[in-house]
Amino acid sequence: MNTNDFRGALESELSRSFGVTAENAAVWQLHDSISRVVMENISEQWKQSTEQHMSGRRAMYLSMEFLMGRAVYNNLLCLGLTEVVDEALKVHGRSLAELEDIEDAALGNGGLGRLAACFLDSAAAHDIPLDGYGIRYKYGLFKQSIVDGFQHEEADNWTKYGDPWSVRREEDAVEITYGDQKVLAVPYDMPIIGYGTKNIGNLRLWQAESAEDFDFAAFDSGDYDGAVKSQNDAENISKVLYPNDNTDKGKVLRLKQEYFFSAASVTDALRKHKARFGTLDNLADYVTIQLNDTHPVIAIPELIRQLIAEGYTFDGAFGIAHKVFNYTNHTIMAEALEKWDSKVVEKVLPEVYAVILQINEKFYADMYARRMDKAQIREMAPIGDGKVKMAFMAIFVSSYVNGVAAIHTEILKNDALKEWYEIYPERFQNKTNGITQRRWLALCNPELSSLITKLLGNADWVKDLDELKKLEKYADDENVLKEFMAIKEAKKHQLAEFVKVHDDKDIDPDWIFDIQIKRLHEYKRQFLNALSILYIYFGIKDGSIKDFTPTVFIFGAKSAPGYRRAKAIIKLINEIGDFVNADPETADKLKVVFVQNYNVSYAEKLVCAADVSEQISTAGTEASGTGNMKLMLNGAVTLGTYDGANVEIVEEAGEENNYIFGARVEELAEIMPEYDPREILFKDEKIKRVLDKLIDGTFSDGGVPSDQEGSFRELYKALTDGASWHVPDHYYVLGDINSYVETKLRLNADYKDSLAFARKCWLNICNAGKFSSDRTIKDYAENIWKI
Ligand SMILES: *Cc1c(COP(=O)(O)O)cnc(C)c1O
Secondary structure, X not given: OOHHHHHHXXXXXXXXXXXXXXXXXXXXXXXXXXXXXXXXXXXXXXXXXXXXXXXXXXEEEXXXXXXXXXXXXXXXXXXXXXXHHHHHHHOOOOOHHHHHHOOOEEEOOOHXXXXXXXXXXXXXXXXXXXXXXXXXXXXXXXXXXXXXXXXXXXXXXXXXXXXXXXXXXXXXXXXXXXXXXXXXXXXXXXXXXXXOOOOEEEEEEEEEEEOOOOXXXXXXXXXXXXXXXXXXXXXXXXXXXXXXXXXXXXXHHHXXXXXXXXXXXXXXXXXXXXXXXOOOOOHHHHEXXXXXXXXXXXXXXXXXXXXXXXXXXXXXXXXXXXXXEEEEOOOOOHHHOOEEEHHHHHHHOHHHHHHHHHHHHHHHXXXXXXXXXXXXXXXXXXXXXXEEEHHHHHHHHOOEEEEOOHHHHHHHHHHHOHHHHHHOHHHEEEOOOOEOHHHHHHHOOHHHHHHHHHHHOOOHHHOOHHHHHHHHHHOOOHHHHXXXXXXXXXHHHHHHHHHHHHHOOOOOOOOEEEEEEOXXXXXXXXXXXXXXXXXXXXXXXXXXXXXXXXXXXXXXXXXXXXXXXHHHHHHHHHHXXXXXXXXXXXXXXXXXXXXXXXXXXXXXXXXXXXXXXXXXXXXXXXXXXXXXXXXXXXXXXXXXXXXXXXXXXXXXXXXXXXXXXXXXXXXXXXXXXXXOHHHHHHHOHHHHHHHHOOOOOOOOOOOOOOOOEXXXXXXXXXXXXXXXXXXXXXXXXXHHHHHHHHHHHHHHHHOOOHHHHHHHHHHHHHOOHHHEHHHHHHHHHHHHHOO
């Protein structure tokens, strides 16, 4: 399409749909019409790609979350239409930038959901037949505002102005049966446009609707509530995304959601396969299913159940399921490992539970045959202690199990899932996570993209990120480094402007931008960052820290609404901000800013403007991380622990170009059993004066009773005495703080030599090739899916 074609199509679309002109259309109308023109334009290609995916071997990616972000810019980029559309809009005095008002599709919590989105993008770009399956939540992740330092949540009604990137496919609706309820799963398909190829993948999101029509009889007899009840009960299933990241709350509605999209996706696959081949015997030759964490593991007994209903024996069905399924583990943290009460599963999904019992029996039979220790068998069984253990069921049935970074997979093999690895070593693989460079460089940082393309002489890197390695030869080229520094400065100016508008905060683009953006979680240790800022503040005040390069510490993070300690940390960061920012003695050196509603679109602005990428999780807790990769790719140095993909980042880019600190996994294994954080407090005055601020009334936690989670005193107590089920300072905040502050200060001093610092940033960019999700997805395709 050229500019004139697009203009013509857009004008008639606006006129037909809304009776407006391009000049006076509301932003959402403009967005709606642009989308419709694009959708019309790709519809034939999309149909052909779908047909192609269905005719050969394909992979299905089942994920409870897809954190897609805004579609419009990415779709235009992938189609090569960005300039065409921008030109067309300019004629009418409009611009693409206006579409920033369009909300993100935030159907996910954080890294796990964003990974799913990056995978779809990479597979589409590289002609890998992969399609996503998930839930079309009516309300995605809540919108966050910060009021008086506290997090406030507001519903995210993301389809308020329609959803022009989706197509409802009524004809593929599936009936889903629970013990006490029947609902309809109606699919909405979203095109996943491959960059620089004709291939278009598909994201199928299921929406729950009532299987029965509105009950007019009940309505007529005056039972208004009864008339809408079944409708409401059905719609509730896909009404809202659970806002917990890395925690399992064990709620019945959550189990219903998991079964809802798993069963709908399995049914869809079987239907299509049978229609094409007339048999399911060869299902595993054509379909492979990747389970993104344990949330869709219920698809395993569901597939077996449906195969049995088709006349297969249990063993025959199990054999097919074994070939079809693969499972990705995302965490070893106990609070995230899904276990469902057997009684609940039996009540909600009686027929599925019957199959789980058979799987469990087969596990016992197989392990007895291996003459395994009986206590050990009980320990590993899919059903035990009155619970269904989803990860164990997944490992037992699947062909492959993978971790998401080298260190994480090693921990799985040698520790968390050691017994499983001993039985099935051939099932375990590592697939270090990745990010798509289309969104996370080409789209969000056109300035840096242009420089890279200019230096390389082509834009091959957009589909082959290893090309960046060729830029290493410019690491000592002062002119190139200065161009890079000018770009970074421009991105910092852009961010500062946005923060002013969005958060009404002033940040100085001449300062170091030290950025920690990710979900708020104790293991991610925003708390440690906050304490280090106070530590530095006191150091500047008492003169022990000299020549501190002015730094703004930027935080962006949502807390699960019910996670009180995380919410207290948000309040604490804001309290520290108010305290530090108001002190004229440090006002020209230190600033703390907490930005509101961190999401994909905000991330696109933040990652390009960062000098420092804070990746400071306790070693052994962050499975991979992907935020670390986004910041690296845009030329920030990592200030981080030896955890997750940080290990591989410094392996690629050099430890000397990053800032690694803190105890390592092996060290913590030695330290933690004897660890007493009070000993640090008694010995170290500088740490003590920081910690005292939590309990001396300097900061206001809003009056939460001091022994309750959510109060600053309770945060203090969690460090010194432990609280609830955690040992004292479970995440080793005090143990790592000295090493952290030292490293932070070394970085801060290094920054003064701006050229040397830019060189480090540059070398991080050059060595980010490994962290493209193109590499990850090709590895899945080759070594797990065999496509
Ligand atoms: C990338 C991303 C994440 C994951 O960040 P981590 O630092 O890896 O935890 C979370 N949320 C959003 C919006 C992201 O874009």
